[in-house]
């Protein structure tokens with residue numbers, strides 16, 4: 001059984017992939033070739049925003065977005081301690097300070113009820129993350145941001161691309177949305193890549209410049225930037241995969257429903273979806289007080305499972321300078337101690353799902 005099944009997916013679109021890749025080999029425009037713009041146009045339409053800007057990775061999208069917002073030394077950016085390291089890493093890399101806010105016990109995303117207490121004079125942006133495939137309560141977060149000097153809200157949607165919040169797509173829910181095309185993400189490529197989304201013309205232009213060394217036109221650089229472009233070959237791969245994406249999201253949701261219907265008796269806590277949300281189930285993650293025993297049981301039945309972010313960011317040695325201790329973010333720490341992600345991909349068969357559920361329920 002595959003935890004993430006890229007082979008079945010590839011078999012379905014191999015011909016399109018071959019054609020798309022061959023077209024790039026033929027025209028030879030490996031940097032900012034026509035597929036990059038084609039993908040940006042398709043994605044901005046899909047998400048429902050004015051601008052999409054391809055980028056070299058999800059990590060770089062966060063860096064580019066914060067550079068465009070002018071974030072630097074002395075600034076604070078609010079985010080969560082329960083996420084992949086990139087989110088806080090890019091804040092720190094810019095010389096700013098990541099300020100953590102604990103997660104909501106229901107969705108495991110930024111707890112908006114704790115947000116206002118974390119704001120200071122130095123707060124320059126809020127960066128919620130859509131963990132495991134559903135967005136944070138972006139409505140509440142946007143309201144608080146608007147009430148506090150129109151603070152920019154940057155949605156890290158590396159895992160939630162394709163999800164919705166009150167009918168609007170993730171990446172269209174705040175000033176800037178960003179995502180990743182890392183192969184195992186819901187919309188993944190065959191290498192590194194990412195994209196930024198905004199309705200703001202000025203921000204879009206700055207982010208586009210920053211991704212190409214701050215270049216406004218050929219050999220003219222008004223601002224600092226980096227080499228943050230999306231490869232033409234990756235754009236071609238993601239274009240081919242985009243054809244399957246809507247069907248895959250539906251399949252992921254069906255797998256989640258089947259898990260939920262068969263796991264009624266489990267002592268584990270199943271994923272819960274916040275009000276107004278749909279999830280793309282980047283992961284199907286459960287909580288168990290006896291997580292290690294559960295993982296051992298699954299492993300004995302040859303079922304792969306993963307504990308993501310088992311050491312939350314506030315307890316990572318790289319952030320020791322922030323002075324956090326165990327107990328600072330109790331919900332994060334509980335989820336980190338108890339979380340286990342089960343196999344989740346659009347190509348899991350009913351039989352495989354039943355095997356996972358039998359192992360989950362067996363020998364309790």
Ligand SMILES: *Cc1c(COP(=O)(O)O)cnc(C)c1O
Pocket residue numbers: 057058059060083084086087129130156158159180181182192193194
């Ligand atoms: C994967 C991920 C990123 C980084 O994306 P890369 O493309 O791997 O650089 C950032 N934030 C979150 C929440 C992620 O899951």
